[in-house]
Amino acid sequence: MSPIHYRVEDHIARIVLDHAPANALSLPMVETLLGHLSAARTDDDVRVVVIESAIPRRFSAGLDINILSGGRGEDIHALLRKHYVELSEAQYHLGKPSIAAVAGAARAGGMTLAISNDVLIAGKSATFGYPEIDVGLIPAIHFGHLPRIVGRHRAFELLFTGRAFSAAEAYELGLVSRVVDDDKVVEAALGLARIFAEKPPGVMKRARDAFMRATDTRSEIGYAVENFCSAINTDEARAGLAGFLRRRDGR
Structure with missing residues (x-):
């Protein structure tokens, strides 16, 4: 079964993450996601994209920790470039609004996936967090956009404590x-999507393209990927990732 489902209803492309237990993002999964975004971009019948999860209480735990801890360097780099660089490009050039329906936990690369959308709608019990530093990694991809959204000092606190927040x-x-x-997240996302879909699509594309140019942060992404790659080869990262896997597996 595919880890991501795609369907179009009433001019809305629904991209549904369905990779138990926590929608961890592997290279094939990210490539599938990018393929669906490309399909939505080129389909004139699609006017809005909604990204949601079929896994209860989980949006996405982020990049697959097994790849980060034991994968080959070229595989890790390919995953990072796909998830961070190509995802950013896909969303930038989407040409139509995108909405993340977050009905559970979003962490690390899952935060990147959520925040790459134009609008985030969350359930009351949804939680968020940037835990990379706890396993010896540098969440550099978030250093650019997060201070612009929440301010420098609050961004520093969230990124460097790694704490979860509501x-x-x-x-x-x-x-x-x-x-x-919680049970209204997807309904609310689709309701907003229908409002967007009723707008003139040509005007929406031009307006969104202008908005994306005005708020463009893509120039920082390549630097962030290299920072992540350099951190993952350190002893701290290897020990942190191994410890995380032991805790996850109850060892």
């Missing part, structure tokens, strides 16, 4: 557009 705090910080009941 949907209510994410809303207060400006990371989330709105918070709704």
Whole structure:
């Protein structure tokens, strides 16, 4: 079964993550996601994209920790470039609004996936976090966009403590557009998508393209990827990732 489902309904492309237990992002999964975004971009029937999860209480745990801890260097670099550089490019050139429906936990690379969208709608029990530093990695991809959203000092605190925070705090910080009941997240996302879909598509594309140019942060992404790659080869990262796997597997 595919780890990501794709369907188009009423001019809305729904991209549904379905890779138990936590939608960890492997290279094939990211490539599938990019393929769906490309299909939505080139389909004139699609006017809005919604990214959601079929896994209860999980949006995405981020990049597959097994690849990061034991993968070959070229595989790790390919995954990072796909997830960070190519995902950013795909969203930048999408030409139509995108909405993340976050009905569970979003962490690390899962935060990147959520924040790459134009709008975030979260359930009341959704949680967010940047735990990379706890396993010896540098969350450099977030160093560019997060201070612009929440301010330098609050961004530093979130990134360097690695703590999880609630949907209510994410809303207060400006990371989330709105918070709704957990069982209403997808409904709220689709409701907003229908409003966007009713707008003139040519005007929406031109307006969104202008918005993306005005808020472009892509120039920092390549630097962030190299920072991540250099950190993953350190003893701290190897020990941190191994410790995480032991805790996860109950060893």
